[in-house]
Amino acid sequence: MKRALLVLITLQTGAFANAQHQEINGQPPLWKGKQQQTADTASLLHAFKTGQIHGHFRYFFMATDNKTGLTDFYANAVGGGIKFESAPYKGFQFGVSGFFIFNIGSSALSKPDPKTNQFSRYEQGLFDVEDRYNKTDIDRLEELYLKYNRKQSHITLGRQLINTPFINLQDSRMRPTEAGGIYAEINDIKNTKIEAGYLFEVSPRGTVRWYTAAESIGLYSQGVNPDGTRSEYKGNLKSKGIGIIGITYNAGDCLSLKAYDVFTENIFNSLLVQAHYSYPLKDKSKLVAGLQFIRQDAINNGGNADQRKTYFPKGGKSQTFGAKMGWENDRWQTSLNYNRITAHGRYLMPREWGREPFFTYLSRERNEGLGDVDAYVFKLGYTIPKLRLKTQTGIGYFNLPEATRFALNKYGMPSYTQLNIDIHHEFEGWLKGLEAHFLYVYKGRSGDSFGNDKYVINKVDVSSWNFIFNYHF
Incomplete structure (x- = not known):
């Protein structure tokens, strides 16, 4: 495995890319074709004939290098998709997109590690997490929506991409998470952005189907209940859907305030309040700072009256506090985060x-x-505009409760340190439209694993290698 990995790294030298995830305060960049908006005409046919077609091909190599004695994993995925969006007609637009994926070579993802009985954690997410044997029939109807635009605002009905603090693309596999429902974004109030919606279905990344909001919870690892017994909430939750409201207010050029609330009927509520401040300096740089608070509360029985099969324990709650300080200019971005x-x-x-x-x-x-966590992360980014190159490094220490303290540690994760190296390059000339990405991650164990490698494999003492190429047209 390690020899094959070194050969692949040698063959794929060149420029690669930064963050594997979409920033949750940005617009989805998945379809990067021409973005021209054609004016209304008297003909609906004209709106369809002058619509925009976007294409996207993606190659992804991923490898997990676990500690000696535990199974390593790797996978090669390739895929492509097409999106059509009509031109506006009396303010309305229609959009539809789909994507296909093939497994073109991987380790035996259907076989668990013989020592711990654990499967691949990351690589399977490139394909179909519900069918480890599926290598070819991996396709999904993604977006299918009707959008109404008025001035700078819009409302969308159907299957769509949304990017909020709690429900977002998490675009670090082959395809992102998508949501179905009605979602509005109002941008016509001075210095204010309002988002609101009701979602009734979700298609998570690494899946090929659409699920009700309740059915989508538990498709990934379920972990354990607070008493240490295995969680059984998959397929046992009831909810009418997800309500979202968010407000962002820019109080001048320096201060931005944000509040989001996500109400998952019959299960739980999450509230986020956040402030971001930037102070300009004389040399075209600025100091930045941020504060964040999140509060969560169970609703009713947390999804099921049987607490062995519920998601959020009855009467349960959680609170988090965050802070950041940093310095930025056109090339450098630094921050210290807690x-x-x-x-x-x-x-x-x-x-x-x-x-x-x-x-x-x-x-x-x-x-x-997790609960009872202290996390410290330093981030450093550097951009070279002439080379269309962006880099980011992150170094963090995460002090967690012991892996066997189940009431505050759902997935049996020891305390750890983490190093991320991200590089992103966009090509020009005859290769315009091509992007190359590289992500390396190392997680070192800082806490006790109690001699049980189930708390180690795919979690700590592990390296993750990621090479991605995107072509947009």
Whole structure:
């Protein structure tokens, strides 16, 4: 495995790319074709004939190098997709997209590690997490929506991409998480952005189907209940859907305030409040700072009256506090970040719905499912505009409760340190449209594994190698 990995690295030298995830305060960049908006005409046929077609091909190599004595994994995935969006007609637009994926060579992802009985954690997410034997029939109807535009605002009905602190693309596999429902974005109030919606279905990354909001919870690892018994909430939750409301207010050029609330009927509620401040300096640089607070509370029985089969324990709650400070200019971005999850309970957010919004987030690991956490992360980014090259390094220490303290450690994760190296390059000339990405992650164990490698494999003392190529047209 290691020899094959070295050969592949040698063959794939060149420029690669930075972060494997979509920033949750940005617009989805998955379809990067021509973005021209054609004016209304008297003909609906004209709106369809002058619509835009976007194409996307993607290649992804991923490898997990576990400690000696445990199984290593690797996978090669290739895929492509097409999106059509009509031109506006009396403010309305129609959109549809689909994507296919093939497994063109991987380790035996259907076989667990013989020592721990654990499967591949990361590589399977490139394909179909519900069918480890599926290598070819991996396709999905993704977007299918009707959008109404008015001035700078719009409302979308159907299957779509949304990017919020709690439900987002988490685009670090072959395809992102998508949501179905109605979602509005209002941008016509001065200095204010309002988002609101009701979602009734989700298609998580690494899946080929669409699920109701309740059915989508538990498709990934379920972990354990607070008493240490195996969680059984997959397929046992009831909910009418997800309500979202978010407000972002820019109080002048320096201060931005944000509040989001996600209400998952019959299961739980999550509230985020965040402030971001930037102070300009004379040399075209600026100081930046941020504060964040999240509060979660169970609703009713947390999804099921039987607490062995519920997602959020009855009466459960969690709280997190975050802070960041940094300095930035046109080339450099630096920040020192801290996050605290209190011991009131485990921070719970379905991993199928998106990545967490913490300032301390680093790709390839999460603090979801944990309580009583102190996380410290330093991030350093450097951009070379002439070379169309962006790099980012992240170094973090995550002090967690012991892996066997189940009430505050859902997935049996020891304390760890993490190093991320991200590189992103966009080509020009005859290769315009091609992007190359490289991500290396190392996680070292800092906490006790109690002699049980189940708390080690795919979690700590592990390296993750990722090479990605995207071509947009």
